[in-house]
Amino acid sequence: MGAGSGWAARGAGVLLRRTAVVAVAAALGGCSLWGGSGAKPVPADLGANVPVLGVRQAWTARVGTPVGTPLEVHAAGNTVTIASADGVVAAIDARTGGDVWRVSLAEPLAAGVGSDGRTAAVATRSNALVVLDAGRERWRQSLGAQVFTPPLVAGGRVFVLSADRTVTAFDASTGRKLWTQQRSGEALILRQAGVLRAVGDTLVVGLSGRMVGLNPDNGTVRWEAPIASPRGTNDVERLVELVGRTSREGDSVCARAFQATVGCVDTVRGGVVWTQAASGSEGIHGDEQTLFGTESNGVVTAWRRSDGTRTWTTERLKHRRLTAPLLLGRSVVVGDDSGLVHLLSRTDGSPLNRLPTDGSPIGAAPVVAADTLVVVTRNGAVYGFRPE
Template identity: 35%
Template sequence: MRITGKVVGVSLLALTAGCSSLSWLNPFKDKDKNPPAKLVEIKSPVPSKVLWKHSVGKAGLYQFTPAVADGSVFVAANDGTIERLEAATGRSQWRIKAPGELTAGVGTNGKVVAVGGLKGAVYVYDGSGKLLWETQASSEVLASPAISDELVIVRSLDNKITAYDIKTGERKWFLQRTTPALTLRSASGMVVANGNVYVPQPAGRLIALALANGVPRFEVSVADPKGATELERVSDIGGAPVVFDKDVCTATWQGKVGCFDSATGVGRWAKETSTDVGVAVDQRFVFVADDKGNVNSYSRDAGASAWKNDSLGNRVLSTPVSYGRVVAVGDYQGYVHLLSREDGSMLGRVETDGSAIKSAPQVAGNSMIFQTQAGTVAAITVD
């Protein structure tokens, strides 16, 4: 199978959990044809700074997304490190080591912390870092567990969604769906809201499951697979869906970005796009960084194009984050780019540690939290 240059980052086919997965290991295979855009000097950048930095450990071949809850930032690393940081200062409140290496995290509600380990291990701790229970998923876990008041929900690579009792680890319910011949090997997370857990599915589908029993509330197609080959038909959801007010919004690889009614699944709007990362949503806009390095903004109510910034071409961008007057996005060299929320113009740039930012940034109080592949956790603020 020939992988073309426009399929950014697809480098090999790996047989995992009974299906083939596309691994994102070499984003610059065709860098001579599609070189990353050079960064230009920004005149009169907006005042911004790094409030604090902290090193938690390398991500390796995985992605670890920081989680914010109860005034703290929870982070993890491939070597098994799990840490709770004070959001305002970055001061470590506790640091522990899981029994084995980790592949996914962090899921938390502030009281319970859950991570995924090698070969499908799942470790669950209380808010002080004490191990509550551990269990074994049916296959590898790449996405952060989702946590409600009563459940820890895990999605494994074989597309099995399992809910465990948050206190005891007893399995409460599960649902398993089949997968296409090829899927993205990505950390597409889940989100808990409105009594549901919203779960990305292969082939561009989104499903809402009732927390009480795992029964599907609705299932919608974000984008229908198209093309003559299995590779052309890959249209998996990238990143975690976002629930905002009455909308749930998400985007797919080789497909669309769109918003749906979070209670019924009725489509509000959808636009053509291709991305393997998630979307950012605020009161007015939906933001998505596409596979060519463009950052796009759409009106949340109707999907009208608000603006497009194409100055970061082929820089392998992270999920964006909306923060005050800026939209921020990380890249493969660890830069955080600050764009105007209103018109997309470039307003500033902040350096981290030179390694890629792949995980979704988070907002914690008056700062944005970014975690790099080398393990730097940085809190960035904009005046």
């Protein structure tokens, strides 16, 4: 059964300087989320849950202990690969919730997981890239800077986007460094996953507010497309970064620039198709017709992929900290900071169902594998849901 077939049938990043944390910048980032008043607005009551789309909890699992924020979840085939901040990396069979393999690296992690279905890669807080083969450490390499974006494992190589805006390629088998491409940028960066993905024979990377196409064989730049440009007079106001997740359909890749814009790029000619102002901090998702995103105030928005025209918005989840969305069949799936998973209609944002978890915030964007919706909470619980 194809991903989403059964479903169709029935926070803000912390800002860092290159060398040190800037506390005032983190505080300002919080103000941008909640309107600058210093008090979090109270979300509206959701009312009774009236399921329009039947969904059941199929299984639960755990990964690591509740230390920090859970890292990104990677889905490939029937397997989801998950890492915890305290160093546990697990590949879980989405059909059963059982482990395919699990390992504890016994050291804190900063980014992960990247995987091609067998080889998995994570970055530690001590700036080491660790590559695993079926749960066994294959090799590790020291990195020159912190990493917040999950490494990309593709084409027999491991690609890393570091916080100093350096892109590095390693041989996946041996760990040999193949090439490095470095780009200067603004003084501040986000402690948040950026853009790093393969599109055909091009490595697509977010560097500041630009989507950049690199030759994966040698790191040379093929094209650059600006999604957003720095504005303002100080470092905080001038911060501009592309954030994951992204939406790819053929040669079209669409992404969000933190608290600035949403836009789409034609990766063949390397040109911007359109951009629209949007004040969000999480990535976007969609298909060939529509893109979906969650704004920093909890408003969920849909845009027409062809030209960026806004097709609907809903304020039903306003003032709830939402994850990046997942388009799954007829549903747009988002998690919130109270541990609820919301299924909204892709056509108008109306509620289809609401799924409880353990009460801690949903800590990563939902994914789908083996027709199973997989979500991870901040407390390390993993849930698998299926359509009834």
